[in-house]
Amino acid sequence: MKILHTSDWHLGAKLEGVSRLNEQEKTLDEIVRIADEELVDIVIIAGDVFNSKTPSSETEDLFFKALSKLSDNSNRLIFVLSGNHDDPLRLSASRPLAQKYNIVFATGLDPISISQTNFNAKTRIIDSGFGFIKVKHGDEYAVISYLPFIAPNSLMELAKTEDYNEGVKLLSTKASEAFNDDSFNIFVSHLFLKGGAVNQNGETLGTANEVSVQNLPNNAHYIALGHLHSAQKIGNNCYYSGSITELRTKDARPQVSVITGDKTGVLDIKSIKLKNAVRVREIVADNVALAYKLVSEEDKNDYIYLTIKHFDALKSTFVRELRRDFPNIVSLKLVTDRDQEIESEFVDFKKMGLKELFVEFCKYQTGSEPSEELVDLFMKCGGEDYDSFETDD
Ligand SMILES: [Mn+2]
Incomplete structure (x- = not known):
């Protein structure tokens, strides 16, 4: 069998x-x-x-x-x-x-x-x-x-x-x-x-x-x-x-x-x-030029999480080019030398409050913003009573 x-x-x-x-x-x-x-x-x-x-x-x-x-x-x-x-x-x-x-x-x-x-x-x-x-x-x-x-x-x-x-x-x-x-x-x-x-x-x-x-x-x-x-x-x-x-x-x-x-x-x-499963790759590059080179060496069908470690804010036009040429970059983190602060062009869920998270969740689930009444109701309920299983696997 x-x-x-x-x-x-x-x-x-x-x-x-x-x-x-x-x-x-x-x-x-x-x-x-x-x-x-x-x-x-x-x-x-x-x-x-x-x-x-x-x-x-x-x-x-x-x-x-x-x-x-x-x-x-x-x-x-x-x-x-x-x-x-x-x-x-x-x-x-x-x-x-x-x-x-x-x-x-x-x-x-x-x-x-x-x-x-x-x-x-x-x-x-x-x-x-x-x-x-x-x-x-x-x-x-x-x-x-x-x-x-x-x-x-x-x-x-x-x-x-x-x-x-x-x-x-x-x-x-x-x-x-x-x-x-x-x-x-x-x-x-x-x-x-x-x-x-x-x-x-x-x-x-x-x-x-x-x-x-x-x-x-x-x-x-x-x-x-x-x-x-x-x-x-x-x-x-x-x-x-x-x-x-x-x-x-x-x-x-x-x-x-x-x-x-x-x-x-x-x-x-x-x-x-499974050959049709798309790869999710992580690339860390020292600067924009290197990032461009490394990403261009990857398969264009792969999804890419890119971090640029020494990002020079004056070169932000290069970032625009990068995004234009590689739509398969799904996450981009920019670290500047001055303060080592991580800037991201993407939504950072970790910085969001419960209310904002709920709104994002509704948009993700239904494709549109939830009504004010629904958000109020969620907040009144506490919104935290979720039976998780410790990992999200
Ligand atoms: Mn699972």
């Missing part, structure tokens, strides 16, 4: 206000081609389908079109897990319709109803229960057990424990009781694994909600994870496929993983780079 593992699509994500929907559409087409060429039977999307809990209709449209192409006329099973960026209810709104097309949304642990399943599909669900589905493909079987992203407090409540790690262990162990000798056993989750690197430089980030490898089901043949954006292996069998879009300057080159396995375990793992 062949599985394509991908995660962190972050559809609708923008880079300094620049839309990346066209790029993401091309990347998704590339993933469809890979699934076809590699004769993939099951596609696993391990969370963070969308960048926002309220994706635009354009973004949702892109997602549904991609699912429909990926499903190979319902013969391929598509398993979608919700991540911390997804709204579980919104993500699974199309569940009754999707199931007929062999698309499964795992947004909670309650057994998924399989009554609407297309039993004629080449790869199809034959059983489901608490946190798992069982899949049949020819005379082979796979069990997919899963733990979608659940906010730490709710997860601990659900597992009846006061320790997050313990909660993850209890729930994922229970879901994985369905693993069987006759099946390829896969566990899917969206979480921060201890020791995981947050970028291609291998930097790690200790957080309160990181999970130790030993708390994930040790009887899984393959553990398919989402949340960290650089592809990596942790422990014996835990894999992050990484994001399909470079979202920050230090993100690794996007890829997907194709896993071949059977009831004896993993037979082969292949990493396939």
Whole structure:
């Protein structure tokens, strides 16, 4: 059986206000081609389908079109897990319709109803229960057990424990009781694994909600994870496929993983780079002339974060030329010698108050300014009650 593992699509994500929907559409087409060429039977999307809990209709449209192409006329099973960026209810709104097309949304642990399943599909669900589905493909079987992203407090409540790690262990162990000798056993989750690197430089980030490898089901043949954006292996069998879009300057080159396995375990793992994913580069230059040279040596399709370290204000016309000739520069920081002050031509969110930030957020989401009433209402509510997950991965 062949599985394509991908995660962190972050559809609708923008880079300094620049839309990346066209790029993401091309990347998704590339993933469809890979699934076809590699004769993939099951596609696993391990969370963070969308960048926002309220994706635009354009973004949702892109997602549904991609699912429909990926499903190979319902013969391929598509398993979608919700991540911390997804709204579980919104993500699974199309569940009754999707199931007929062999698309499964795992947004909670309650057994998924399989009554609407297309039993004629080449790869199809034959059983489901608490946190798992069982899949049949020819005379082979796979069990997919899963733990979608659940906010730490709710997860601990659900597992009846006061320790997050313990909660993850209890729930994922229970879901994985369905693993069987006759099946390829896969566990899917969206979480921060201890020791995981947050970028291609291998930097790690200790957080309160990181999970130790030993708390994930040790009887899984393959553990398919989402949340960290650089592809990596942790422990014996835990894999992050990484994001399909470079979202920050230090993100690794996007890829997907194709896993071949059977009831004896993993037979082969292949990493396939996504060529349509645009690179996000960071360039630091001493002066304007050097900046011009360095940027011109880069691919014009790459996005560039440029810093000029010794900027001479008298040469600001050169900056205008730079911007004109290289529209792919998405961020420009100018440091002058006199005071080492960083000037930026772009909006600096860090310097904004809550009210300004809210206005910017509304413009980003809807494309227009919010009404005064809405801004007032937001400020009255405090506007700070947002359930974040410590990192924005
Ligand atoms: Mn993510």
